[in-house]
Amino acid sequence: MxxxxxxxxxxxxxxxxxxxxxxxxxxxxxxxxxxxxxxxxxxxxYDEAEKRREMAKNSLERYTHYYERWATNQSQLHVTKSNDEQQCKAQFVKSQLCNFHKLWSTVLEDSSHCHSQEQPPLQAH
Structure with a gap:
C-alpha cells in the first residue's frame, strides 16, 4: 500500500x-x-472522496480511451500517406517508362518507313 x-x-x-x-x-x-x-x-x-476519485478515474479512463483511438488513427494516417506517396512515385516511374517506350517505338517505326523497302525494319527490344 x-x-x-x-x-x-x-x-x-x-x-x-x-x-x-x-x-x-x-x-x-x-x-x-x-x-x-x-x-x-x-x-x-471516505464516501464523498471515493465518489470523486471514482468520477476522476472514469473520466481519465474515458479520456485515455479516446486519446488512444485518436493516436492510433493519426499513426495509421501517417502510414497511409507514406504508402500512398510510395505508390504514387512507383506509378509515376512506370508511366514515364511507358511514355519513353512509346516515344522510342514511334521513332523506330518512323525511321523504318524512311528506309528503302529492301532494308528490314528495326525492332525494339
Missing part, C-alpha cells in the same frame, strides 16, 4: 488512506492492509 511521490516531492504515503507512510506499520494492520482506511470507511469519511 506504499506509494512514493515523484521527485522533488518524494513524500511516502499509504495509497488507501493517503496518510503518511511513517504512521503505518504492524499496528495499523501491516504493510498490506490499512486499519486507518477501514475504520474511516465504516464511519463514512
Amino acid at each position: 506504499h506509494i512514493t511521490c515523484t521527485p522533488p516531492c518524494k513524500f511516502d504515503f499509504c495509497w488507501l488512506c493517503l496518510g503518511a507512510w511513517s504512521e503505518h506499520g504492524e499496528r495499523t494492520g501491516g504493510f498490506y492492509a490499512c486499519n486507518h482506511y477501514e475504520t474511516a470507511k465504516q464511519e463514512g469519511v
Whole structure:
C-alpha cells in the first residue's frame, strides 16, 4: 500500500488512506492492509472522496480511451500517406517508362518507313 511521490516531492504515503507512510506499520494492520482506511470507511469519511476519485478515474479512463483511438488513427494516417506517396512515385516511374517506350517505338517505326523497302525494319527490344 506504499506509494512514493515523484521527485522533488518524494513524500511516502499509504495509497488507501493517503496518510503518511511513517504512521503505518504492524499496528495499523501491516504493510498490506490499512486499519486507518477501514475504520474511516465504516464511519463514512471516505464516501464523498471515493465518489470523486471514482468520477476522476472514469473520466481519465474515458479520456485515455479516446486519446488512444485518436493516436492510433493519426499513426495509421501517417502510414497511409507514406504508402500512398510510395505508390504514387512507383506509378509515376512506370508511366514515364511507358511514355519513353512509346516515344522510342514511334521513332523506330518512323525511321523504318524512311528506309528503302529492301532494308528490314528495326525492332525494339
